[in-house]
Amino acid sequence: MKSFFFAGSALVLLFQCLLVTIQAGDDSPSPQPIIFQPSRYWDGDGDHWSTFALQIGTPPQVVRLIPSITGNSIFPVENLACYEPADLELSDCPDSRGLLFNPKNSSTYKDDGEVVLPIRPEHWLYPNGEQAVIGFDNITLDYPHYTNISLPNVTIFPYLGDDFWIGSFGINPTINDTDADDFNVALPTFMGVLRQQNLIPSLSWGYHAGACYRNFPFPQYASLILGGYDKSRMNISTNLTLSGQGDEYRPFLLGIESITMEDKVLLESPLTDVGLDNQVTSFWLPSPVCQKFEEAFGLTWNATSEMYFVNDSQHATLLQQNPNVTFILSDGLPGSTARLKITLPYQAFDLQTTPPMADNKTYNYFPLKQAANESQYTLGMTVFQEMYMVADYEHGPISLFQVLYPTNRTADIVTICAKNSTTCGSSGSSSSNALSAGAIAGIVIGAIVVLLLIISAVWYKWFRKPKYMPASSNRDSSGTFGGTEKAELDGSVSSPGNELDGFYVPQKPELDSGYESRSAPTGNGSGSGSHPRDLRSQPGGVDETHEAGGAEVQEMGTATLRRSELPGDAGRYELYGSTPMRSREI
Known part of the structure; x- marks a missing residue:
């Protein structure tokens, strides 16, 4: 039992x-974060911004775009944008705008009509009625043959205007670019489709715009991690966590406690409800603050272009001095002491106009705009050259860091896990x-x-019953069977098999499968799971009838059987020189 x-x-x-x-x-194992490699091009204002390559349509058309932290759809520049009268003289127009997308050349593009941008004026700082079409098409990340990450049926807005010289792809999953009276349903978004296809571990990202003025020991292109962040790009000793009190179209609001240029104070009193939006280049600040900048940097306001120009001599002086501008940022909450210092060199502000900006001429300009009201206070793309941002929509926090420029190309990728995930890794790659x-x-x-x-x-x-049942055996006072010895096997190694009732069970042969089974519990006549065998049918064994009387010995081959000296005692095999075995108690 x-x-x-x-x-x-x-x-x-x-x-x-x-x-x-x-x-x-x-x-299902959690996917790893997507390390979206930059295009290795500098596009936009004087070739200043690092972009990312996407393929749109069938056959794929490659465009270079910037990620938009406040949008969620794909905004490529339409092919007709470089054939407007103002752009006809620009031979490099397609390339300087990050290449163009022609919806008519895509067999998978689905047209859904025309719209006028902005769909909602609150979302844009340039509400000038630009024309765009809305449609749906397939996209693939990066250049051809670099990845196989493809997304079906993503919302596309090809546009014609010049206010946004290069296109964008939205990485904010909470904002609806199509939230207007003409659209009654939510449309598929870039990040939403990535998550639905289980291509990223969570709705999160880490972003840094890169800096073309930092090129040693190698060019510092933009960094974008979807589903995590690059720990090697941030100064983790200090950070600022935003409270998330923004609205639908200005989701990232913070405060500015102070702005200084070396020892000059440029901001007299703190600002609150300042938005972050990398889809615009400039800082949008109150007029008094802009006047402080004019005095500190020798800027000239051009009312026609609504831009601050820097003449050639002043530009040379500023490049030589390369003064630093320091922003002390806060979360904007009353009584909060959380602060983050972001320092930008003058090189971060050194931009050039791109035709057709400023009458199709090239000027050195400073990325600063005069805000019409408090709702336009904005820190644009310029600040992202020295700031790293992590957005985690699964758990809520939005964190800002002073950026670090690594001296080697080794990234330290950290996975941001989705809520209630049990198969998500914590660093480097997801583990399961x-x-x-x-x-x-x-x-x-x-x-x-x-x-x-x-x-x-x-x-x-x-x-299982044994085939051979010998006569019952008697034991002497020492516990051994009288006169019985084990058979000696010539040149072989004997198994310590059980010896009961006058027959011998050899060692179980090994299985050819390579598996080694454990020995099962043994009973009468059982070895390591093998069947009992009658030695009379064994090669080299004996077939002998037991007789009472003298102990006659017959030898055949290498096995020897001695008859019991006591009448009625069964013969048994025993190895010479072995210790007599006591019978097993059952």
């Missing part, structure tokens, strides 16, 4: 292990305890083999 108990316990344990293994294998289908199949097959061996051993012990 004990054998049945142990066998049953082993079966229960085996099935429990199989259940846990299969459940673990059923958990889930097993592959092949591993599960191997474990199941091995378990079945073990199960069959256990069942065979139990059946053999309780239901």
Whole structure:
């Protein structure tokens, strides 16, 4: 009965292990963050901004865009944008705008009509009625053959205007670019489709705009991690967490406590409800603050172009001095003491106009705009040259860091896990305890083999009867069978098999499968799970009839059988020189 108990316990344990293994294998592993490689081009204002390549349509058309932290759709520049009268003289117009997209050349593009930008004026600082079309098409990240990350049926807004010289792709999953009376349903967004396709571990990203003026020991292009962030790009000793009190179209609001240029104070009193928006280049600040900048940098306001120009001599002086501008940022909450210092060199403000800006002429300009009201206070793309931003929409926090420019190309990618995720890694790449289908199949097959061996051993012990049943044997006072010795096997290694009732059980041969089974509980005539064999049918064994009387010995081959000296005692095989074995108690 004990054998049945142990066998049953082993079966229960085996099935429990199989259940846990299969459940673990059923958990889909969490995807790794997408390290979106930059295009290695500098586009836009004087070739100043680092872009990312996307392929749109079928066959794919490559465009270079910037990520928009306040948008969620794809905004490529339409092919007709470089054929407007003002742009006809620009031979490099397509390239300087990050290449163009022609919806008519895509067999998978689905046109859904025309719209006038902005769809909602609150979302834009340039509400000038630019024309755009809305449609849906397939996109693929990066250049051809670099990735296989493709998204079907993403919302596309090809546009014609010049206010946004290069296009963008929105990475904010909470803002609806199409939230207007003409659209009654939510449309598929870039980040939303990535998450639905299980291509990123969470709705999150880490972004840094790069800086063309930092090119040693190698060019510092933009960094974009979808589903995580690059720890090597941030100064983790200080950071600022935003409270998320923004509205739908200005989701990232913060405060500016002070602005200084070396020892000059440029901001007299703190500002609150200042938005972050990298889709615009400039700082949009109150007029008194802009006047402080004019005095500190020798800027000239051009009312026609609504831009601050820097003449050539002043430009040379500023490049030589390269003064630093320091912003002390806050979360904008009353009584909060959280602060973050962001320092930008003058090189971060050194931009050039791109035709057709400023009458199709090239000027040095300073990215500063006079805000019409408090709703226009904005820190644009310029600040992202020295700031790293992490947005985690799964858990809420938005964090800002002073950027670090690494001296090597080794990234330190940290995964941001989705809520309630059980298979998401914490660093470098997502980790999972889930097993592959092949591993599960191997474990199941091995378990079945073990199960069959256990069942065979139990059946053999309780239901199998030996073929040869000798006469009962007697033991002398020492516990050994009288006059019985084991047979000596020539040149072979004998197994310490059980010797009961006058027959010998050899060692179980090894299985060819490579698996080694554990010995089952043994009983009468059982070895390591093998069947008892009658030595009379063994090669080299003896076939002899026991007789009472003298101990006549017959030898055949290498096995020797001595008859019992006591009448009625059965002969048994014994190895010479071995210790006589006591009979097993059952």
